[in-house]
Structures are given as structure tokens and as C-alpha cells.
Amino acid sequence: MKRWLLYGLSFLGVVVLVFAFLGVIGGFLMFSRGRSVSGPAIGILKIKGILVNSDNYLKYLRDLEKNDHIKAVVVRIESPGGSVGVAQEIYEELTKLRKVKPVVVSMGSVAASGGYYISLGGNEIFALPGTITGSIGVIMEIPNFQKLMKKLGIQTEAIKSGPYKDTGAFYRPLTKKEREYLQKKVDEILMQFVNTIVKERKLPLEKVKELADGRFFTGQEAKKLGLIDKLGDFWDAVDEAKKLSGLKKAVLVEYPKKKGFLSKLVEEKLYIKRIWGMLFTPLYLAHP
Numbered sequence: 001m002k003r004w005l006l007y008g009l010s011f012l013g014v015v016v017l018v019f020a021f022l023g024v025i026g027g028f029l030m031f032s033r034g035r036s037v038s039g040p041a042i043g044i045l046k047i048k049g050i051l052v053n054s055d056n057y058l059k060y061l062r063d064l065e066k067n068d069h070i071k072a073v074v075v076r077i078e079s080p081g082g083s084v085g086v087a088q089e090i091y092e093e094l095t096k097l098r099k100v101k102p103v104v105v106s107m108g109s110v111a112a113s114g115g116y117y118i119s120l121g122g123n124e125i126f127a128l129p130g131t132i133t134g135s136i137g138v139i140m141e142i143p144n145f146q147k148l149m150k151k152l153g154i155q156t157e158a159i160k161s162g163p164y165k166d167t168g169a170f171y172r173p174l175t176k177k178e179r180e181y182l183q184k185k186v187d188e189i190l191m192q193f194v195n196t197i198v199k200e201r202k203l204p205l206e207k208v209k210e211l212a213d214g215r216f217f218t219g220q221e222a223k224k225l226g227l228i229d230k231l232g233d234f235w236d237a238v239d240e241a242k243k244l245s246g247l248k249k250a251v252l253v254e255y256p257k258k259k260g261f262l263s264k265l266v267e268e269k270l271y272i273k274r275i276w277g278m279l280f281t282p283l284y285l286a287h288p
Helices: 004-029 057-068 084-097 114-118 146-152 178-201 205-211 219-225 234-245 263-280
Strands: 041-048 070-080 103-112 124-127 132-134 138-142 216-218 251-256 283-285
Touching: 041 057, 041 124, 041 234, 057 084, 070 114, 084 114, 084 178, 103 114, 103 234, 114 132, 124 216, 124 234, 132 219, 138 178, 178 205, 205 251, 216 219
Parallel strands: 041 070, 041 251, 070 103, 103 124, 103 132
Antiparallel strands: 132 216, 138 283
8 A cells, every 4th residue: 555655656746847847848938047048039127126226137238238149128117116326227228228129118017106217218118008107206205213212312413514414314304404405306306307208208398297296197098198109018018029120939038037045035135125225315216
């Protein structure tokens, strides 16, 4: 009886291994996660989550640009926004890439604020009818722990080189002059966002200013407003990339590559650390 049980478990194990192997092979035929591609390919760059760091994305974009087998790139965005500098840096790199090969943006469920800013770097932008996008605006949130610190008996003194050096300090409220100073900075960065939309989407300045009040739009609304080009899903964007690059068939090369459990764990810790750091660097592109 035990022998038959052992044989049965062994057979089941072999079946599982065979199916796993076939699954890996099938996945490889559709998506190549490595960077050694022999034939024409389309690069898939996934930008996900709150934008807190651009280093990896910039490396991927350079790889996509230099890889001669990759004839076009689809940028898949699932992001509610984040740091101003991160969004601007990725956008700028996309504008360089699109001079070399077609770049098509595919919006997922959310591509708002900084996520929308990045999308402006593509040759064409696709969104789903229900995609949340827009949210054109800038927000600065400054925590104030003064009352809590007072209850705990904690006091902070600042020795500073100028009146604005500790602007936004968490141990006191803003002064009137500081509030005016920060508002000017927010307005300045908003106009950078607005001017980028005007340039890339060929829309009148006054129209974009009206839209730049922090509202989010559905993909369907964004299409009517001229903020995106077409309604469609990821595969529609892939088909468009093939069309723009003159390809009938192409392997899809996905960036970033899938990571193991330990790599993910370390990455999560770094991600949380960056989010915490962003809370105390409070200027970022607003998201819903």
C-alpha cells in the first residue's frame, strides 16, 4: 500500500514538473524577460506605484534605447503620481528614446498626476475608458507636530543662516511669508506641468490651465479633452507599437525582470524608506 502511495506521489510530482516546464516555455515564447533577444522585439517597460525613485527606470530606458533588436517600446503605467523630479526625469528620458524608436504609452487603472506627466513622453497615449488620469496639479503637505511635542515636553530650537532655512519644519506652523514663498514654488512647478502638456498635446494654454485644478478624469473624458490619443488596452498599444515600427510579429521583452523573494523583500524595505523620506520632502505631483 505504501509502495503504491509512493509511486502515486512520484507520478504526481512528475506531472506537476512537466506542466511547470511547459508553462515556463509558453511564457518565454510570449514574454522574454532576459535582454538577449535574437529577433525583432518590442520592449515593455512597467512603471508601477508611487514615484519615489527614477534610477532603475532610467537604466531600463537606456537599455531599451541601445538594444538594436528592440524596435519599439510600450510603457505601461500604473501610478498615481509622486515626486516631481522623478516624473520629470522619466519624461525627459522618454522624449530622448522616442527620437530613436516609437514609444507608445498604455495606461492601466491609474495614470494620474506624475503618472500622466510621464505619459506625455510617448508618441501616442492609450487609456481604458475607466482609467483614472489627469489630476494635473502640485501639492505640498507639511506635517506639524508642535502640539504633540508640547504634550511630550519636547522643544526644538533652530540656529539658521537665513529666515527661510527651516521653512516647513515639523515643530512649528508656517509663517505668513513662508506660506506665500511656498505657494509661489507650487505655482511655478504647476506651470512647468501645464507648459509640458501644452507642448506635447498641442492644446491652448488657457484650456490646460482650466484643467489644471487637481481634478481627475476618466480615460473617456481625457480622450474628449485631448489629453490622450486613443482608447484601448495593453494589447492595442502593443499593436500600435508594431504598426509604428513596421513589424508584423515581435517578441515582447519585459522590463523590469521578475525578481526572487529575497530581492522583493529588500526592495519593499527600500521602498518604504523612500516613502518615509518623501513625507519630509513634501513637494510632489498630486494624486487622487
